[in-house]
Amino acid sequence: MATSVNPADITPRQVANKSDKKALLQALRMTLGVQSAAIRHNTQTFNNNRYAAIARLPDYNELKDRARQIKENAIANLPELLRQLEASVRANGGHFYLAKTAADANQYIRDVLVRHEVKLVVKGKSITSEETKLNHALEAAGIRVAESDLAEFILQVADEQPSHIVAPALHYSRERITALFKRKFHTDLPLDTGEELTKFARDILREQFIAADAGISGANLIAADSGSIMLVESEGNIRMTTTLPPVHIAIAGIEKVVPSRKDFGTFIELLPRSGTGQPLTSYVSILHPPLKAPTFAAPGKEPAKTREFHMVLIDNGRSRMREDPVLHEALYCIRCSACLNSCANFETVGGHAFGGETYSGGIGGSWEAGTGTLMNARFSELCTACSRCVPNCPVRIDIPWLNENLRQRMNHAQGASPGKFLFGEMTGSAPQDSVAPLQKQFFGNYNNFGKWGTRFASLANASIHMPGARSMMQSVFGVDSRRSLPPFPKKTWEQLYREERDGKQSTLKPGLVMLADVFTNYGAPERGMAAIRVLRAIGLDVVLSPAMSDGRAAMSQGMIDTATREARAIAPMLRRYLDEGRKIVVLEPSSLAMLRRDFKHLLDDDDTQKRLAQNSFEPLEYLWQVAQEQQTNLAQKFPASKCPHGTRLFYHSHCQQRTCNSAAQTIEVLRAAGFDVVTSSVECCGMAGSFGYKREYYELSMAVGEDLFAQVRRADQEGGPRTLVASGISCHEQLLAGMGREVFHPAELLASTLA
């Protein structure tokens, strides 16, 4: 890494703004060094709980469709809803203020508090008020702000920004909180358990709740028809904040507005489950303030006669986001944090690295860019587009697509140079993408490097291993010198296929075409040949398409114009096979995901896009389907006992394969063939295409991988080392690097059982 600063000497505030890349690198160093263990424990607990909770929700998918629909309509009709909301709040007897900027919101709130001569205000958790930096504004006016959510309390004591949008202090272990409190409060009280720490903070805050003259909350959702707000919490601090003081101010972004309180019924089922994995959190308040209940006054104080309520909604860039063809989707976000908790990189470094001054995680880049400036979204580079957040988002936001677009915009913002342009010309970037940094163009144009590399394989391989080559790769292209790039094969998949086919013309039906994806074609042709043999073994006719790039590599680098050009070139070629009545089989899961999911963003021909999505399969997914239909005895066809690599397997499916629902079938096939299969449970291996090769992300990639390696070692403990199996090409490289032993594709194992 570029810096030699001790991770313990970097403070989160120093690296909150990542518009300078150095801050991102320092933040990675800090979080990997100090925070990683607590973050991993807490996010993975949320993640596992969420999977369990949604498994018990039978209409999860219908609820998601409905939630998406409500949000799409709400954002489309936002100006009208805001007018309706204002009328509702006023009819309830509340005040309504629509703030254009963060400063406007802060000033309004300060004026309300000053008018009431408020000395102390208690705050429930509000990330929006972090965005506006409300505390600073109030403290500057002499008003004390007591953060009452325990996580926000910790952050206030530590002077740090949130590291997670739902659990803002989840980067703190119990031990670090003890040390922090001992240091800041100079106390001799025992603070060595969660209970003791909680009691300590509760006692301080109880006094504040009683003494406070006003309460500030956020709002998870707001209903235009009735001026209702939904508030989700577990500690009871938000109930205190909204029930005890006579003045209640709710601050939220305008995107929180939905048409009706009836809509809460959909979100109340999804939000807590998607967040912490609870069916409901301890308290979910549904209020249309001001409350009618009598007010509370501290002992000895005169209670206020009436309650006052102010709803403060902030725009602060959201109207601009609404007009943005891509970023408007971020406005559907309900801040549940599922995209954070299902992200392997986030699980490893949290929001102080994978986040900005306020927002964090996969969705955070769009929010930092939308409410701040584009380069504030720099941390969204940590999104590898592994896509594990996609099926877990309750409003179906395609978060990787947002981040790829941010990447493209950042590439453009960094400006062109003659060197970049020349390199782009040589390597095949679309002209608009030639502004991208060399590292991005290097990885984004893998197709062409593969073509040259295999054509001159011995030369290319020798040069990669020449003295100085690795440091050259590192300094020019940012390829980490600790990574070995896989050697180029002497023959491509296309060449091997042509040689084998010589003289044998297939007449078998039904027909398949295997896409010669560039990763397999130039990186692992023998796996491709194995897959063809396996599919033919159950009676399928298989032909190989010409090798063409599907745009994945370019897209992952934010080179969307290049990706679009490639997608629009490969789509008609594949469509011709569909017209012949063939189905498409794709070996590399990241390429399969292009056809299934990502082409919808790149192709302008909807019909072709839909046909490609519906008729493309992962090879073992297709094999399993056929075997079911034809009742094929897989144990006879591929007897595991004949496999020279053993029958005890450790299988890691590919992240995008799981998002495509094409992973479980591989496990079924292997088990049906008689293999003993243990599977990984990590979201991603950490290599994620080219991500782990990049010099600046090598440590993070290996730290993510360590989770997977530990699972392999645990599985190995009983009965000795298992044979490693992975479906993705970069997962192979990562497992090889971490475990130092051979890794197979499932198709290779099946092929090895054929006589």
Added chain:
Amino acid sequence: MHAPVQVQESLIEQFTDSAIKAVATVEVIDRTPAALRDAILHAVGDAKRILYAPPQELPLALFSDFAKDPRVVADANADELVHSAAGVTEAFAAVASTGSVCINVSYERTGMVSLLAPLQVAVVAAETIVPQPRDMFRADVLDGKGLARDFVFVTGPSATADMGPLVRGVHGPHKLHIIVLR
């Protein structure tokens, strides 16, 4: 009449299971003043002072035996509100799938009484148990009260994981006892 009663019985059962999973305690009792008094007093144990918010929906007479206990305070001052061991209120609805009780926070002091004491006791009529949280947002359920009121779904005691391990009992009650009236 037979079928609806069965449905109700299974809802009570599901509610009880869910509430216990959410770390509340639940008992189902007969709807008489004596049974309610016994149940509440047993739940609050040797509490020196018991906050009580009279009900909005259930008959006041149902709480009459309980209210006679000398420790019960129905018009607590601020000091009593923040220094009592238990708070007893009605819940106007409950949710079977989550084990939640719904408390009206705009009715008199029901909100404060259900929030400030370490032990919360909620009394709910069995026929107001709805299957899922979403049902509270339907006009045809419980006369649309869920669309009209200021209320809170209470699911178990207050809790936090912010201090490292999961801790029950934070700003809100540390314990939740639910009494279902058959």
